Amino acid sequence: MRKSLLSLAAAGLIGGMSGTASAHIGETIYLVYEIADADLADIDIRDVSVADWEDVIGDAALVTTDFYQDPTVGEGAQYDPADLDYRIWLGWNGNSSTMHMAMERVDNVYINEYAGGDLGQLWRHDAIEFMLDGDHTGGDYTGSADENWTDEEKKLNGNRTAQQYVAIADTPDGRHVGYQGAGAEWVNALPYADGGGGSVGEGPTTSIFEFYVTPFDDLIWNSPDDSQATNMVDGGIIGFQISVPDFDIEPSNYRAFHTLTGQAATWRYAERFADGRLVGAGGGTAVESDSWGRIKASVE
Numbered sequence: 001m002r003k004s005l006l007s008l009a010a011a012g013l014i015g016g017m018s019g020t021a022s023a024h025i026g027e028t029i030y031l032v033y034e035i036a037d038a039d040l041a042d043i044d045i046r047d048v049s050v051a052d053w054e055d056v057i058g059d060a061a062l063v064t065t066d067f068y069q070d071p072t073v074g075e076g077a078q079y080d081p082a083d084l085d086y087r088i089w090l091g092w093n094g095n096s097s098t099m100h101m102a103m104e105r106v107d108n109v110y111i112n113e114y115a116g117g118d119l120g121q122l123w124r125h126d127a128i129e130f131m132l133d134g135d136h137t138g139g140d141y142t143g144s145a146d147e148n149w150t151d152e153e154k155k156l157n158g159n160r161t162a163q164q165y166v167a168i169a170d171t172p173d174g175r176h177v178g179y180q181g182a183g184a185e186w187v188n189a190l191p192y193a194d195g196g197g198g199s200v201g202e203g204p205t206t207s208i209f210e211f212y213v214t215p216f217d218d219l220i221w222n223s224p225d226d227s228q229a230t231n232m233v234d235g236g237i238i239g240f241q242i243s244v245p246d247f248d249i250e251p252s253n254y255r256a257f258h259t260l261t262g263q264a265a266t267w268r269y270a271e272r273f274a275d276g277r278l279v280g281a282g283g284g285t286a287v288e289s290d291s292w293g294r295i296k297a298s299v300e
């Protein structure tokens with residue numbers, strides 16, 4: 001039973017679409033629901049609380065047991081709610097072409113030594129990783145995909161056709177979300193991205209992440225004008241992947257690595273992302289519309 005803005009759907013639901021250019025992995029297609037403008041206005045990403053997400057959207061889209069705990073990464077710890085447990089809300093907005101996420105994370109040992117000033121380092125700490133391939137064409141999206149590239153070409157092509165974002169709860173410089181390519185000054189800033197978060201308690205620590213980012217079909221790191229954000233519309237297919245690392249000893253020293261797709265090296269290969277089918281809000285808010293219930297019923 002899954003009651004959320006994002007649901008597992010049978011592959012047959014969109015049938016003929018599997019023959020398109022979309023790269024995809026596995027049999028699962030996730031339904032990702034639009035958050036209408038009116039609902040977004042009721043979500044405060046800086047209040048260090050997911051109560052607004054619960055009020056506006058409802059239950060979390062994904063929980064820890066939806067993820068695969070990769071036994072080959074670090075200690076390879078498997079699911080234990082006393083070690084790491086979380087809830088994730090996910091949605092999109094067509095007017096701003098943005099993907100929105102919140103996570104409430106309960107972790108027995110909270111490792112965050114991020115010093116600020118370099119968003120490319122967020123992955124070393126207890127955080128959440130959100131990878132997007134807006135048109136889901138797949139491919140190696142790292143700057144090392146071609147060994148013959150010059151340094152300039154590596155910089156241009158890194159995270160160009162898909163993007164890996166990482167968000168952190170506590171940060172000394174107020175910047176909570178960042179991607180792994182060049183052009184961080186504008187890609188991670190308004191209107192393309194913003195975030196908030198914080199944490200409370202110790203042993204366990206509850207940390208909160210709330211943020212939005214922009215998927216780009218073509219991201220030119222030194223030219224916002226030439227970059228093309230994904231045109232997000234009802235019925236569109238997006239590639240996405242979520243990873244949740246757990247560090248309990250020190251930064252970069254993995255206790256566990258949770259991944260939604262179960263695929264290795266999604267930091268490199270976008271064709272290993274999951275398929276997400278964008279479901280539009282049709283102008284209605286989550287509270288006003290009963291379409292969510294109908295869609296959920298159709299896939300159970």
Ligand SMILES: [Ca+2]
Pocket residue numbers: 043044045046047048049050051052053210
């Ligand atoms: Ca909030």
Ligand SMILES: [Ca+2]
Pocket residue numbers: 083084107108109246247248255
């Ligand atoms: Ca832990």
Ligand SMILES: [Ca+2]
Pocket residue numbers: 107108109110111126246247248
């Ligand atoms: Ca931890």
